[in-house]
Amino acid sequence: MPMQTKKTYTVQEATRKLEHYCAYQERCHQEVRQKLVSMNMIPEAIDIIIVHLLEHNFLNEERFAKTFVSGKFKIKKWGIRRLTHELKKKDISKVNINQALAEIDITEYNEVFNVLAEKRANSITETNKYKKKQKLIDYLLYRGWETHLVYEKAKELFG
Incomplete structure (x- = not known):
């Protein structure tokens, strides 16, 4: 051999x-x-x-962090908690993480969150109101949206 x-x-x-x-x-x-x-x-x-x-500027962590945040937020609809967690896993510095997150427009952030939450809530087929609410909460938390936003939205949609 x-x-x-x-x-x-x-x-x-x-x-x-x-x-x-x-x-x-x-x-x-x-x-x-x-x-x-x-x-x-x-x-x-x-x-x-x-x-x-x-x-030679092929490698730039600040640029990487900004591109990563922009892409994952716009395409995958990740919240700030998930974005931060994923960047930390890649050993990106706190300074670069904060600079990248600062580029997210807060109005757009809230709009994306509301659209995502409502779209997801409407697609859950569960008939039990409490289970439906919990599924929405789990989904949004997994995507890294802040706890207070998630619970307020779940309360607004399901009482």
């Missing part, structure tokens, strides 16, 4: 590959580091490549 040899990369090859990886889609440091580890790069090479990506 022939031995499988893992592909190895020079620092230059890995750098080019990661430039494309970062240019294709915004990435956070953690994703880039994981990618380099999966390419079997040694820690010294990983540091060199990450510094290069930062210096």
